[in-house]
Amino acid sequence: MFKRLLLITFTLSSVPCFAEKKPKLYLTPYSHLDTQWLWTYEDTIQKYLKNTVDDNLKLMNEFPEYQFNFTGAFRYKLIKDYWPARYQLVKQKIQEGRWHVSGSTWEESDVLIPDPESVLRQVLYGNLFFEEEFGKTSVDLMLPDSFGFPSSLPTVVKHAGLKGFSSQKLTWGAANGVPFNVGLWSGPDGSEVFAALNPGPYDSPVPKDLATHKEWLDRLNSNPRVEGQALDFRYFGIGDSGGAPRREDVENVVKALRNPGRSYDLAMGSSDQMFRDAEGKDLRLLPRTSGEKLLVEHSAGTLSSNSQIKVQNRQAENLAYQAEFLASFASIFSHPYPKAKLRRAWETLLAVQMHDIMGGTAWPKANSHALNDLAIAKNLFRSSLEASAAALAGDMDSSSPGLPLLLVNTSEADHQEVLSVSLPIEAGRFTHVRAPNGDERPLQRIHAAKGFQDFLFGANLSGTEAGIFTLFAKKGEELETLETLPVSEAVIESDLLKVSIGMSGDIISIWNKELNREELKEPLRYEFLNEYPTKYPAWNMTWKDRKRPPRSYLGGPAKIQIVDRGFWRSSIRIERKGEGSTFIQTISLNRGRPVVDIIEDIDWRTRDSSFKAALSPMFSSKTAFYDMGLAVEERPANHPKLFEMPQHEWMAMQSSGRGMGLINSCCYGTDRPSEGKMR
Known part of the structure; x- marks a missing residue:
């Protein structure tokens, strides 16, 4: 006899049930100020900051509830420097919590x-100033007007010790839509940040019947719950030249605050209040999103506009x-750390990274x-770098005969590079360089300014290694007698690559000597x-174009x-004109480096x-990879929602x-018109 047993199991939700609570609307009164845009610092200092202080103090005097x-700590510093009396009034209101x-x-x-390190420094020096000046800090990243956001931003926000993020910019045409009003945004490492991604425009008006306004109430009640309470977050205010929210909007909010019959809780306060209130609460029922938040058209052009700003910014970040x-290295050997100088340098750089300046949209x-x-x-x-290098050099053995050079590899990866050095003629005659391990390598003389002699040489350094390389003259040898890399007006060669140039000046072939194969499917073309x-x-850029x-x-x-013919490098210079512009390209190959360098x-x-430079390798791929600092993004070829993509x-x-990859020193805007082309 067989008995059948029916087993019934129940899976209980791990999310606890909470009693329904009265919904809560967080209102953030705000004045958006572009520190520079269609005006300059002079206008901001003389008019916009003054008006921002005066207009808001007037509203505070009229409405006791108004906050x-x-x-931008930088703007507070400008008020402190140029309007000290007004600054004291602002400090008083900060202490009052208004x-x-x-x-x-x-x-x-x-x-x-900007590099993710720069974004982190924005928070470091911003909140440091707030703490020093007011004894208070903020716990939100508030970027109402920035032109798109990388997938790594939640990771930066979390590691900076912040609790929340808000921006209204995704309503300007987000490539993947606006994922939610309020919810959780996760970074590539799994870090999650509470985010308000649809707070309404920063110059939003407030309805007269705010306490009972159907559209606002419907949105609030439709939002997900946090421990049984629906939450919403909205901006209201004015922009883009500072000032204060419109009086009628403040009056409408105050009227709603004073209405005891409201069906919801209303808070008019700090931009980070919702995020502070959520600390320690169960957020698992909130909607989630991940990945980058780019705009279809509105962030496309900002990746390339006013490229000189972007070039100089990249150089400053590298320095x-x-x-x-x-x-830091020198401080290990008891040399003082230049904290004040580095802070001043960072604060000067960070001010330039304001969205309209870095985006290239200012006048x-x-x-x-x-x-x-x-x-x-x-x-x-x-100057800080040079002082630290000098201190380190003084602690190292430079007794080897010749002219000592201190080289430092500041990356964690091992590097084999061809380096250049410029010396005055009176420094002496040199033919070789001696590495720290005793290896001797020849120098290559290259074109130099009058009174100087410039050389190239190969150097190997392990990650974070410093070493003394010594220039010296070897008896009986002259630079001109050393082996040279082949170069002509049509062909450049190194030990690893052979590059052919067509009559029009285009690179028509890259032959890989190591792998014995062609790397280009078609010539590298420059496209208008x-x-x-x-x-x-x-x-903006458009899909139509x-x-x-x-x-x-x-x-x-x-x-x-x-241009160059020698042991370490071969180079040619190509000059062309097109559509009224002039283009000069220096194409180089270096010994031991499988890279074609183009300046x-x-x-x-x-x-x-x-x-754009259009590169077509001998293969196709459905997706390509893009460096974004803390993350590598994998994206498809161009499509109507994404056709100009950021990379670092x-x-x-x-x-x-x-x-095959495209490495750059200053370009941020890229695209792929097909699965077989990068540009």
């Missing part, structure tokens, strides 16, 4: 172009990293101020693309001349166009054991 949020230091950052920065590394005079500040920041970082956005030309073929290509006639010198005079230092394709 105000203002971002004026809130918001957003945590030194400036409302762009976050697609910052090197200066910090060497200063020329504002950009001129920014370039000046970038030069100051670079000089401060460079139509750019006719219907509005916001410094911001992008899906068209190039309107023209950079071609001949090309002036080609040999571009462009005198740009062309209108209504972008200019490289993009790459790979398929079936083959791969």
Whole structure:
């Protein structure tokens, strides 16, 4: 006899049930100020900051319930420096809890172009200033007007010790839509941040019947619950030149606050209050999102507009990293750490990373101020770097005969590089360099300014290694007698690669000597693309333009001349003209390096166009990879929702054991018109 047993199991939800609570609406009164945009620092100091203080103090005097949020420690510093009496009044209101230091950052920065380290420094120096000046800090990252957000931003926010993030910019045409009003956004490492991604425009009006307004109430009640309570987060205020929210909007909020018959809780306060209130609560019922938050059109052009700002910013960030590394290294050997100088350098750089400056959407005079500040920041970082290097060199053995050079590899990876050094003629005669391990390598003389002698040499350093390399002259040998890499006006060679140049000046072949194969499917072409956005030309690119073929290509006639011929490097210089602009390219191959180096010198005079280098490897791939600092993004080829994509230092394709990448020193805007092309 068989008995059958029916087993019934019940799976209970791990999310506890909470009693329904009265919904809560968080209102953030705010004034958006572009520190520079269609105006300069002078206008901001003389008018907009003054008006922001005066107008908000007037509202505070009229409405006891009124509170105000203002971002950017840099703007507070400007008030302190230029309006000290008003600054004292602001400090008083901050202590009273009616004026809130918001957003945590030194400036409302762009976050697609700056390195993630810069974004972290925005929070570090912003909240440091707030703490020193007011004894208070903010726990939110508030970026209402920045032009898109990388997938790593939640990771940066979390590691900076912040609790929340808000922006209204995704309503300007997000590539993947607006995922929710309030919810959780996770970064590539799993870090989650409570985010308000649809707070309404920062200049939103407040309805007169706020206490009972159907649209606002419906949205609030439809939002997910946190421990049984529906939450919503909204901006209201004014922009883009500071000031205060409209009086009628403040009056409407105060009227609702005083209405005892409201069906929901209403808070008019700091931009981080919702995130503070959620601390320790069960957020598992909130909707979730992950990945980057890019805009279809409105962040496309900002990746390339006013490229000189972006070039100088990249150089400043690189100097910052090197200066910090060497200063920390030197401090191990009891040399003082230049804390004040590095802070001043960072604060100068971070102010330039304000979204309209870094995005290239400000007017020329504002950009001129920014370039000046970038030069100051670079000089401060460079002087710190040089002082630390000198201190380190003094502690190292440089007794080997010859001229000692201190080399430091500030990265964690081992590096084999061809380096250049410039010396005055009177420094002496040199033919070789001696590495720290005793290996001797020849020097290659290259073109130098009058009174100087410039050399190239190969150097190997392990990650974070420092070493003394010594230049010396070897008896009986002259530089001109050393083996040279082959170079002509049509062909450049190294030990690893052979590059062929066509009559028009294009690279028509890259032959890989190690693997005995061609790497290019078609010549590397430079393309002029139509750019006719219907509005916001410094911001926008359109799918209508992008899906068209190039309107023209950079071609001949090309002036080609040999620049370098020697043991370490072969180079040629190509000059061409196209659509009113002049292009000078120096193409180089270095011994031991499987990379084609191209230095571009462009005198740009062309209108209504972008200019791109189009690289077609011998393979295709459905997706490509893009460096974004803390994350590597994998994206498909162009499509109507994403056709201009950000990257930092490289993009790459790979398929079936083959791969090819584009490495850059300053370019952020990229795309793939097909699965077989990068540009």
